[in-house]
Amino acid sequence: MEALIANNVTKRYTNHTALDSVSLTIPQKTIFGLLGPNGAGKTTLIRIINQIINADSGDISIFGEKLQNKHIGTIGYLPEERGLYKKLKVGEQLTYFAQLKGLSKKEAVDKSKAWIKKFEITDWWNKKVEDLSKGMAQKIQFISTVMHEPRLIILDEPFSGFDPVNAQLITNEILELKEKGCTIIFSTHRMETVEDLCDHIALINKSKKILEGSKKQVKEMYRTSTFSVEHKGAFSLPAKYELIEQKNLEDIYFRSLIKVNGNESPNQLIRDLTDITEVHNFIEKVPTMSEIFITLVKGGSDE
Amino acid sequence: MNKIWLIVQREFLNRVQKKSFLIATILIPLVFPAIIGLLVFIGKEQDKNKRKEVIQYIDESKLFKPDSSKYIFKEFHGSVNEGKTAYKSNGDFGFLYIPAISPSKPKGITLYTKISPSIDDISAIENLFESQLRDLKMLQMKIDQKLLDSLKTDVNIITISGEEEKSSNSMILAGIGMAAGILMYMFIFIYGAQIMQGIIEEKTSKVVEVIVSSVKPFQLMMGKILGLASVGLLQFLIWIILMVTLTVGVLGALGIDPPQQQAMQQISAEAAAQQAAATSEMSKNMEQFMSLPWVYIGSCFIFYFLGGYLLYGALFAAVGSAVDSPAEAQQFMFPITIPMLISYMSLFMFILKDPHGPISVWLSIIPITSPIAMMGRIGFGVPLWQLGLSILLLIGGFIFTTWVAGRIYRVGILMHGTRVNYKVLMKWFMMKN
Numbered sequence: 001m002e003a004l005i006a007n008n009v010t011k012r013y014t015n016h017t018a019l020d021s022v023s024l025t026i027p028q029k030t031i032f033g034l035l036g037p038n039g040a041g042k043t044t045l046i047r048i049i050n051q052i053i054n055a056d057s058g059d060i061s062i063f064g065e066k067l068q069n070k071h072i073g074t075i076g077y078l079p080e081e082r083g084l085y086k087k088l089k090v091g092e093q094l095t096y097f098a099q100l101k102g103l104s105k106k107e108a109v110d111k112s113k114a115w116i117k118k119f120e121i122t123d124w125w126n127k128k129v130e131d132l133s134k135g136m137a138q139k140i141q142f143i144s145t146v147m148h149e150p151r152l153i154i155l156d157e158p159f160s161g162f163d164p165v166n167a168q169l170i171t172n173e174i175l176e177l178k179e180k181g182c183t184i185i186f187s188t189h190r191m192e193t194v195e196d197l198c199d200h201i202a203l204i205n206k207s208k209k210i211l212e213g214s215k216k217q218v219k220e221m222y223r224t225s226t227f228s229v230e231h232k233g234a235f236s237l238p239a240k241y242e243l244i245e246q247k248n249l250e251d252i253y254f255r256s257l258i259k260v261n262g263n264e265s266p267n268q269l270i271r272d273l274t275d276i277t278e279v280h281n282f283i284e285k286v287p288t289m290s291e292i293f294i295t296l297v298k299g300g301s302d303e
Numbered sequence: 304m305n306k307i308w309l310i311v312q313r314e315f316l317n318r319v320q321k322k323s324f325l326i327a328t329i330l331i332p333l334v335f336p337a338i339i340g341l342l343v344f345i346g347k348e349q350d351k352n353k354r355k356e357v358i359q360y361i362d363e364s365k366l367f368k369p370d371s372s373k374y375i376f377k378e379f380h381g382s383v384n385e386g387k388t389a390y391k392s393n394g395d396f397g398f399l400y401i402p403a404i405s406p407s408k409p410k411g412i413t414l415y416t417k418i419s420p421s422i423d424d425i426s427a428i429e430n431l432f433e434s435q436l437r438d439l440k441m442l443q444m445k446i447d448q449k450l451l452d453s454l455k456t457d458v459n460i461i462t463i464s465g466e467e468e469k470s471s472n473s474m475i476l477a478g479i480g481m482a483a484g485i486l487m488y489m490f491i492f493i494y495g496a497q498i499m500q501g502i503i504e505e506k507t508s509k510v511v512e513v514i515v516s517s518v519k520p521f522q523l524m525m526g527k528i529l530g531l532a533s534v535g536l537l538q539f540l541i542w543i544i545l546m547v548t549l550t551v552g553v554l555g556a557l558g559i560d561p562p563q564q565q566a567m568q569q570i571s572a573e574a575a576a577q578q579a580a581a582t583s584e585m586s587k588n589m590e591q592f593m594s595l596p597w598v599y600i601g602s603c604f605i606f607y608f609l610g611g612y613l614l615y616g617a618l619f620a621a622v623g624s625a626v627d628s629p630a631e632a633q634q635f636m637f638p639i640t641i642p643m644l645i646s647y648m649s650l651f652m653f654i655l656k657d658p659h660g661p662i663s664v665w666l667s668i669i670p671i672t673s674p675i676a677m678m679g680r681i682g683f684g685v686p687l688w689q690l691g692l693s694i695l696l697l698i699g700g701f702i703f704t705t706w707v708a709g710r711i712y713r714v715g716i717l718m719h720g721t722r723v724n725y726k727v728l729m730k731w732f733m734m735k736n
Contacts, residue, residue, distance in 0.1 A: 014730060050516040052717070056735075077516040081719065083509035087317065099309055100517035144513070 001064045003028045003152055003183035004049065009058035011044055018044040020207040021058065026185065026200065028063075031178055033198035033215075034187040035289075037297055041207040042187045043080065046154055049185075050077050063151065073102040076150035080157045080187075082141055086130040090116070093129060094144055101148040115143040119169075135166050142170055146177065153177065156187045171197065191290035201289070205297050215289075222287045222295070225260040227269060230281035238272060240264060257285065306518045310526025311533065314501070318534045328538050332545035356396035358414075361386055363403040367435055373427050387415055399428070406439050476682035477655045479595070483604055483678035484650040488643065491611050491674065494535045495619040495639075499632060501527055502623030502716070511716045520713035524624075525705070528616045532609060539608070595682065603681050606694065611674025613701035615639060621708035624715030625723045625731075634724075646672035654679035668693045670700025707732065 004026040011019040019041045026032045036042050047053045049060060051072065060067040062074065084093055091112060098108035116122050119139055129137055138161055146153060155174075159167045174184060174197065186198060194201060194215075201218060203211035211218065226244065233252050237243050241264075244257040260269055266284065273279050287295075318324050359379040360369055369376035374396065379386045383400055390398040397416035404411060409432065414420065441451060502524075505511045514523055622635040646666060654663045658680040666676035667685070673693045677685070714731035721727065 013734070047717075052512070052515050052520075054735075072517055075516070077513070079509075079512040079516070081509045081512050083513070085317075085505075085510055086508055087321075096309070096313055097513070097517070100306060100514065141513075 001028065002026060002061075003030075003063060004185075005061045006045070006049075007059050007061075009045065009048060009055045009060060011041075011048065011053070011055050017207050019048075019055070022204065022207075022209045023058075024202055024209065024212065026183060028183050029178060029181055030199040031174070031184045031186055031197050033194040033201040033289075034185055034204065035189075035194065035201055035293060036204035037189075040204045042204055043156065045204070046077070046079075046156060046185070046187060049154065050075060073148055074151050076101075076145045076148065076153040078141065078145040078153075078155045078158055080160070084129045084137060084141060084144075087128060089126050089128055090132070090140055091125040093140065094147060097144040098148050101150075103148055111147045111149075112143070115147050119143065134161060135163055138162055138166060139169075142173070146173070150182070152183050152185070154185045154187070157189070158186070159188070159190065159193065191288065191293060194289045203293065203296055210296055211292075218289075218292065219286055222292050224285070224287065226285040227258050227260065227266065228255060228281075228283050228285045229258060229273060229279060230255045231273070232278040232280065235273075235276040237276075241269065241272070253280070307522045307526045307529070310518070310523060311530040314527055314530025315533050318497075318531065319537070324534070324538070328541050329545070332542050332549055358397050358399050359386060359390050359395055360399040360401065362401040364401055364405075366404070366406065366439065367401060367432065369399075369431070371427065371431055373424075390415065391417060406436050406443070409436060473683075475595070479600065479682045480655050480658070480679040481650065483600070483681070484647070484654075484675045487604070487608060487611060487675050487678050488647050490535060490539065490608055491615050491643065494531050494612055495615045498528055498531055498616050499619040499623035500629065501531070502620055502712075503626065503629060503632070506624070506716055506719075507627060515716065520716060521709045523716075524617075524620050524709060524712050528613065528620060528705075531616070532612055535608070535612065536605070600681055603690075604678060607674040607677055607697070610670075610694075610697040610701055614670060614674075614697065614704050615643070617701065617705040617708035621711040621715070621728075624708075624712040625718075625728060627719065631723070642671040643675070646675040650675055650679045658683040664689060668696060670697045673697055710734075 002025055004024070006022060006024040008021045008023055009019055010017070010021050022041070022045060024045075034042055034045070044053070048055045049062075049067070051067065051069070062071050065071070088096070091109075094112035094115070095105070095108040098111055099105060103111065113122075113125075116125060121136070121139065124132065124136065124140075129140065132140070142158070145155070153174075158170060158174075162170060178184060186193070188194065198215055200214050201211070202209055213221070230249070231254055234246070234254060237258065240261060242259040242261060244259055246254055246256045248254055258269065260266075266282075270279065270282060273282075355373065355375045357375045357377055358369075359377050361379050361383055362369070376399075377395075379389065379398065381389070386398045386400065390396070397414055397420070400413045400415070402411045412432065414425070414428065438448075438451065442448075505514070511523075518526075618639050622632050622639070625635065626632045649662065649666055649672070653660060654666065654676055657663055663676065663680060666672045667680050668689060670693075673696070677690075677693055710732045711728055714734055715723075718731075
């Protein structure tokens with residue numbers, strides 16, 4: 001059973017189409033990166049999943065059921081535009097949010113206290129939000145997103161505004177939640193986060209999905225059979241390889257980018273190289289998510 | 304429904320726990336009686352200590368018997384020119400010169416003063432001359448004092464209206480209508496503005512998207528509106544209780560009778576025979592006041608407060624959702640303020656003067672003006688069909704505005720930094736969910 005399946009979801013506004021027949025499959029217990037440039041339609045899709053707005057057509061199922069009102073408690077959502085009631089105390093705030101998600105008053109209080117304890121901020125319970133620092137408020141915000149134990153957690157730019165220490169803390173929480181069996185949808189521009197955390201990704205550009213798959217699959221798809229070799233002494237390559245670039249590091253040490261044409265294996269390349277030079281370092285140059293993102297989005301805009 | 308209830312509770316607690324609520328709820332009923340008490344007290348003291356001003360006069364006509372409760376008139380022995388300067392040196396109020404005039408042509412009476420006299424001062428003296436001249440003329444026409452006295456009659460019409468034949472006093476009814484109308488106007492505005500402010504706060508603190516992922520925007524809006532309504536009702540009840548007890552208490556402590564009674568006592572001092580009649584008149588007024596259908600008026604007030612508040616509150620909510628700051632909200636306040644102002648002003652221009660005239664009737668039936676207009680009329684007795692129609696239309700009216708506002712609200716709260724005008728609002732309204 002998949003955590004979420006979107007099928008041909010379309011949303012049109014008067015002047016533009018926000019989502020054009022987008023289909024997605026999000027496997028359970030994964031961290032799913034929902035990528036795309038600003039205005040691509042990510043937030044619209046997330047709002048549809050949260051039932052804040054309705055799709056014009058298409059349907060969404062969540063853990064095997066058609067998305068409906070009762071799933072509000074199944075989802076935890078941290079929007080990009082987020083905030084807290086400034087005048088409320090931390091305890092009241094957390095309890096209120098949890099109750100709105102469907103918890104009873106007692107459950108809400110117990111869960112809030114447990115989380116506060118976990119983050120070692122028990123003495124904040126009676127503080128007003130306006131008296132907290134930004135980082136502190138972000139922690140409360142994160143707790144309010146996950147405290148009702150949602151099975152699907154949607155985080156829109158979760159790290160914006162976090163200092164590195166808190167970002168690390170939240171990252172650990174996210175990984176722990178995944179361990180516990182939660183599915184996490186990550187919407188972000190920060191490709192290093194995607195690289196570190198995501199198992200699956202989908203790329204949305206101009207209201208269409210243009211890429212979807214596991215991180216490994218995607219990288220596989222976009223690998224260029226290019227290798228980076230550090231070696232001692234210059235050389236000339238056999239014709240079956242293409243030397244893209246050769247850079248002199250120092251003295252007689254060089255770094256070369258070599259593209260393999262045809263069906264040669266990396267081992268064959270190493271064998272051929274050892275004949276002509278002394279190899280110090282050999283690594284396949286796999287495209288980063290950032291490179292794939294830029295290639296696809298730019299490619300799209302050239303059309 | 305459950306979630307609306309949660310939001311209502313939260314909003315209610317948020318407001319009620321605020322210091323400003325406590326202060327406003329307790330201080331306002333304290334302040335009003337205190338101000339009234341203070342003014343009455345000062346007035347009383349001033350009257351007690353007030354020295355009667357002296358006016359010197361020369362009466363060449365020999366027609367007048369200058370006598371007034373306000374001034375001491377002293378005949379000046381000397382020439383007119385001496386009189387014009389004499390009062391300046393001895394601290395008297397002024398110098399009055401009455402030339403030799405005939406009763407039919409009283410021209411040339413002149414009052415010299417150091418400072419410009421107030422309209423009150425002048426009219427007091429003018430009245431004095433006018434009444435004395437009138438008496439004089441009547442005597443010349445052989446109408447003697449006895450006949451004159453018997454011509455003076457006080458008429459007080461007792462009005463009996465409605466089927467129950469209860470006597471009523473138009474002044475009391477108008478007073479109640481005015482008070483209720485003004486209170487309604489204030490409440491709708493104060494609480495409507497609070498709805499708007501609350502929504503703008505939610506929008507600027509960006510908490511709103513977090514909330515609408517748990518509840519429907521419409522639920523959030525209704526929760527806020529109803530939550531504030533409950534705060535308003537609570538505050539209203541506390542005010543009424545505090546004000547009544549305090550006003551009675553303060554006036555009692557200062558030993559001051561209600562103004563009407565005071566006036567009655569003055570009259571009775573002059574004409575002891577009338578005293579009995581006057582006090583019975585007073586107690587009759589009190590009796591009429593107490594015998595008004597208070598439960599009926601009170602329940603109408605609560606209904607029209609809730610109805611009017613819901614009708615306007617929804618509009619305030621829509622405005623709040625559309626803008627990013629209170630300053631931006633100004634442009635949309637105009638169409639909300641206008642019907643409120645119209646009903647407020649017509650309260651004084653038409654409704655209290657002619658509660659059963661066609662304008663008053665229609666204003667009290669049309670939902671956007673009916674809360675204030677109907678409260679102005681309610682004491683005078685409103686035909687059942689008009690009340691029924693007005694209530695039905697008001698219910699329909701607030702359902703309609705809530706529906707319109709809900710459609711704007713659900714889009715507006717998620718929009719940031721857009722320049723909003725009426726065209727944009729229309730677009731949001733038409734947008735499908």
